[in-house]
Structure formats: C-alpha cells, structure tokens
Amino acid sequence: MYRKASSSPTPPENFELPFEGKLSQDNRWVIMANLIPWDEFEEEYAKIFSIDMGAPALPFRMALGSLIIKERLGISDRETVEQIKENPYLQYFIGRKHYSNEAPYDASLLVRFRERINVDLVNQINQRMVKKIQEETEEESKKKSSLSERQETRESPNQGKLILDATCAPGDISYPNDLGLLNQARVKTEKIIDTLYKPLKGRLKKKPKTYRNLARKDYLKVAKKRRSSRKERRKAIKKQLKYIKRNLSHIDQLLQTGEALEGLSISQYKSLLVVAEVYRQQQWMYENKAQRIDDRIVSLSQPHIRPIVRGKAGKPVEFGAKLAASVRDGYVFLDRISWDNFNEAGDLKAQIEAFKQHTGVYPESVHVDRIYRNRENRAFCKERGIRISGPPLGRPPANVSSDKKKQALDDEKVRNAIEGKFGISKRRFSLNRVMAKLPHTSQTAIAITFLVMNLSTLLRQFFCLFLCDTQHHAFFLDNY
Incomplete structure (x- = not known):
C-alpha cells in the first residue's frame, strides 16, 4: 500500500x-x-x-x-x-x-x-534535474543576450560537445582464483549435506562421508605456498573437483527422499545451483586445459559478477559491472550498464541520439578514444555533420600542419573531462568498490553515484554564483 x-x-x-x-x-x-x-x-x-x-x-x-x-x-x-x-x-x-x-x-x-x-528511474531523475537547471540558465542568458547573438546561435545546426568513454565498477569480492573458488564450493556442499541429513538422522544407517578434513588439508597444502607450480595447482584442482563431485552425488541421494528438500533455506538452494554451475565450468576448463569460459562465475556470493578485461596498467582484469557514460556541459550521465563485457563502440549512435533528444540538436564534435573510431561510427558522424576526434583512418601523413596538431591536442584536453569524472567517482565516491550485493541494487548504487556527482557540480556552481554576487555587491558599495 x-x-x-x-x-x-x-x-x-x-x-x-x-x-x-x-x-x-x-x-x-x-x-x-x-x-x-x-x-x-x-x-x-x-x-x-x-x-x-x-x-x-x-x-x-x-x-x-x-x-x-x-x-x-x-x-x-x-x-x-x-x-x-x-x-x-x-x-x-x-x-x-x-x-x-x-x-x-x-x-x-x-x-x-x-x-x-531502479537504475532507469535514477537516470530519468538525473536527466530531468540537469535539464531543468539548464533551461533556467538559458532563459536568463537569453534575456541578457542581444538579438544578433540569438540569431547566430539559431543558424548553427550542431552545438555542444559530447564526450564518451567506458569503465568498470568493481564489486566487493576478493580476487578470485580457481582453487580458492572450488574450496568455497566444497565447503558449501558440506554445509548443505549437514542440513539435509539432520531431519533424516536415525532413518539412514550412517551420514554420507565428505572427507572434509582431508579435503581442507589438500587445499591448504597448495594455497599456503608462496609460489606454487602450475602442476601442483592443477593437481589440487583435480582433487577439489573430485570432492565436490562426491558431495553433489550425496546431495542428489538425500534429495530423492523428498522430505530433505524442505530443510533447505532459499539461500542454500540458490547456493546449490551456483555450486553445480561452478563445478561444471571448472570441470570443463580442467579437461580442456582452458583459462576462460562464457559466463564464468568468479564469486559464489555474487554469481552475477563477471571478469571485465580492461587492459589497463596494474589492473588488466576487473570484476564488476561495465558501464558506458557520457559528459555533456560538465555533467555526467550513465548511458549503459551491464554485468557482461561489451564493445562500447556500439553505443556511440545511441548516445548521440540521446544527446539530440536532450538538447534538440546534434553535437558539434564527439570526443572519444580509439575504440570508438571505426568506419561505421565515422560514417554515421559524417552524415550528420559531426566532427569525431582523433586522426583519420589509414597511413598518417608525413607532414602534419600546426593547426591539426593543435586541434588534436585540444581534443585530448577535452576528452580528459570524462577521465576526471571517473577518477572522482572512484576516489571521492563509491564507484571503486560497490558494496551492494544484489545485481539490481548494485546498479542502483552505481546510478546514484552519477546523480550525486551532478548534484555536487550544481551545488558548486551555486556557491560560485553566490560568491560572485557577494563580491560584486561589496565592490559596488565600496565604489559608490
């Protein structure tokens, strides 16, 4: 209600x-x-x-x-x-x-x-809040501007700059490894066996063996080593897979009674489904000697988190949600968020159309990094009279004019704005480690971060205007 x-x-x-x-x-x-x-x-x-x-x-x-x-x-x-x-x-x-x-x-x-x-509602609030302030600012500027200045602004077809980039918002999980993940899965299955056996105690001859003490010793034997060889890790993974396989078969036998299933809580049942999928993935990678698999689970508590290969220095892989964002007139907006890795170049068209829907015109220039500058995106921008930053495709010319060098340098300076926004969101706010555990609540927390960043920008502008008005009033009193 x-x-x-x-x-x-x-x-x-x-x-x-x-x-x-x-x-x-x-x-x-x-x-x-x-x-x-x-x-x-x-x-x-x-x-x-x-x-x-x-x-x-x-x-x-x-x-x-x-x-x-x-x-x-x-x-x-x-x-x-x-x-x-x-x-x-x-x-x-x-x-x-x-x-x-x-x-x-x-x-x-x-x-x-x-x-x-949800994240869509937060994005709508963010868009509407910024648009409302911009409309009020435009009305005030129109009153102050002359008629000739208004005509010049109307004649220009494209206006403004659009800055695009993507980043990753890491989740609150420990750095995953296959052996540690399998050990956690084995412990989960042992607790589930204890829960399922409790109502059947006395009806069964004996409790299913899990060899938990031996399994833990086998895990610590390799995990505590400062540097373990690849052969040792592979042997330890094989042992943990056998323990989990045995435990899953015991769970299937206990569940066949029908009464034992009622003893499982909702969280334990979800954990059982996650453990079964982790076992399938790890078994396949072990048999095929592979290091990757589609929709790979890296956390039992947050199975929606995926590894995002970023290729950055120091952090080649991050574990969390990947998001695409845009900066318009100093305000940052969340355009797309996904737990799976995606190519951000495919979002350029939608982001440009969103800019037009928000402002009524296409941007004068789009400032992006190399991954966005493919032939399809270049053709899309050329048809609409939008200049895309960066050098043209093909072999670079031998002699580059000073004007083009200056233009390229200015474009990089403009594109630094979104890098700065990402830095603020991860150092000042919580985008560097999202503490929410559920997938939808994590997305809402990420969207709230961008909303608060724009609120901080508006608040800073308000105080600047207030300070300027105060200084102007004091100057007027001192001189007149």
Whole structure:
C-alpha cells in the first residue's frame, strides 16, 4: 500500500525545531533539496505499490533522499540512519516537517529503497534535474543576450560537445582464483549435506562421508605456498573437483527422499545451483586445459559478477559491472550498464541520439578514444555533420600542419573531462568498490553515484554564483 504525500520542498523557515530555531537557506542540503524534482517522479514510484493492500510505504523523497545522503557522505546504511537521526538538515532533506530524535526507519530498509528505485528511474531523475537547471540558465542568458547573438546561435545546426568513454565498477569480492573458488564450493556442499541429513538422522544407517578434513588439508597444502607450480595447482584442482563431485552425488541421494528438500533455506538452494554451475565450468576448463569460459562465475556470493578485461596498467582484469557514460556541459550521465563485457563502440549512435533528444540538436564534435573510431561510427558522424576526434583512418601523413596538431591536442584536453569524472567517482565516491550485493541494487548504487556527482557540480556552481554576487555587491558599495 502507498499513500501519496506531497514531496515539494517545505520553506526552510517553516521547518519546526525543538529549540525554536530556523534552518539556513544557504545550507548545502537545503539547496540540493530544491534542485531535485521530487514531485515529478512521485507518480512513477507510487506505481510499484498496491493501492489497497499492505502497510503504507515511506515517501519517495525519503527513499531517494536517504540513498543520496549515503552516497554523498560515503557511509554505511547504519551510519546513514544515525546521521539522519542527529542532523535536522538531513531530516529536512528527506522530507520531514519537523525535527525528531527518533530514527526515521530501520537501516535494513535502505536495501528495499535500492530495490524499488531502479537504475532507469535514477537516470530519468538525473536527466530531468540537469535539464531543468539548464533551461533556467538559458532563459536568463537569453534575456541578457542581444538579438544578433540569438540569431547566430539559431543558424548553427550542431552545438555542444559530447564526450564518451567506458569503465568498470568493481564489486566487493576478493580476487578470485580457481582453487580458492572450488574450496568455497566444497565447503558449501558440506554445509548443505549437514542440513539435509539432520531431519533424516536415525532413518539412514550412517551420514554420507565428505572427507572434509582431508579435503581442507589438500587445499591448504597448495594455497599456503608462496609460489606454487602450475602442476601442483592443477593437481589440487583435480582433487577439489573430485570432492565436490562426491558431495553433489550425496546431495542428489538425500534429495530423492523428498522430505530433505524442505530443510533447505532459499539461500542454500540458490547456493546449490551456483555450486553445480561452478563445478561444471571448472570441470570443463580442467579437461580442456582452458583459462576462460562464457559466463564464468568468479564469486559464489555474487554469481552475477563477471571478469571485465580492461587492459589497463596494474589492473588488466576487473570484476564488476561495465558501464558506458557520457559528459555533456560538465555533467555526467550513465548511458549503459551491464554485468557482461561489451564493445562500447556500439553505443556511440545511441548516445548521440540521446544527446539530440536532450538538447534538440546534434553535437558539434564527439570526443572519444580509439575504440570508438571505426568506419561505421565515422560514417554515421559524417552524415550528420559531426566532427569525431582523433586522426583519420589509414597511413598518417608525413607532414602534419600546426593547426591539426593543435586541434588534436585540444581534443585530448577535452576528452580528459570524462577521465576526471571517473577518477572522482572512484576516489571521492563509491564507484571503486560497490558494496551492494544484489545485481539490481548494485546498479542502483552505481546510478546514484552519477546523480550525486551532478548534484555536487550544481551545488558548486551555486556557491560560485553566490560568491560572485557577494563580491560584486561589496565592490559596488565600496565604489559608490
């Protein structure tokens, strides 16, 4: 059940405090609350819930605001609740009408918020928030600009710069290796056997043998070595595969009784399916002496995570979600996210069309790295009068003019903007290690990062304008 409440920001002076104080309108949380279009997405959020059934859910502003606070401050779910409990500005940001010393909700509800607010909804909010600010800025600039300047802007068919690139958002998993993964799978099967045997104790002659102590010794014998040979690792993997095969056969025999299956929890049943798939993949790679396989599982707790080959210095392979992003006018947008590796060059057309849908015109230039500059993308840009950065295809000319060298240097400087955005998202925010465990909640957490980055950009611009206005006013008073 969902009871729709007004999410429009309450004036700060009307926010009730127990000590009869007032909130400052210059506070960052008050400013950010006025930047986000809460009411525009209230209806879409309400569609998730039933009109008549269930307990009333918390408002959309409280759900999204809590996720923004968590990402902005870089804290855990529990710490987020504690910060909201202690700070009246944070309570105002999530839509409360008055200050309260009590926690607004339990920390576990933040997981539900990430499930309900999916990545598409966050991207829509991000697009709408930036577009709203840009429209207001354009209206102010049109009032100040002359008629001749307006005509010049209308005559140019393409306007703006589009910067594209892709990166990986690593998940919170340990660096995987085949032997360690098989050892974890074996331990899982042993616990499942213990659970299945418990209700059948006394009816069966004896408990199925798992040889867990011997299996652990075989694993540690190689795992504790500082440097083990390839032959030793392969021999240890073979042993672990045999242990898992024996345990899976025991599980099948126990499940044939029909009563034992009821003793498994949902998480244990999912773990059993994951372990069976891990065994199949590792057995195939062992028999074929291969190092890769399609849809390879690298984590038992997060089986959706895939290895993403990046080819970067120091980190040739990362384990997480691959995402394609774009930068327009200093704002960053999440265009695509996938747990499987993909060629980002195939997204260039869709990203250019999204730029046109957002601004109404095609970009004047597209700044990308080498992987985007294939013949198909070059032809697509040429048909629409878009200049794509980088040298042309074919043998480079012997003599390059100074103007072209300067143009190439300027293009690289422009493209550095998206590299800087990725650096900020991984150093200042949580994109370097996504702590969410489920696939859909991880995607929401990644999308929230880009939303908070744009909020920070807007907040910085607001303070710059405020500072400039203050200095201009002081200069006027001093001179007149």
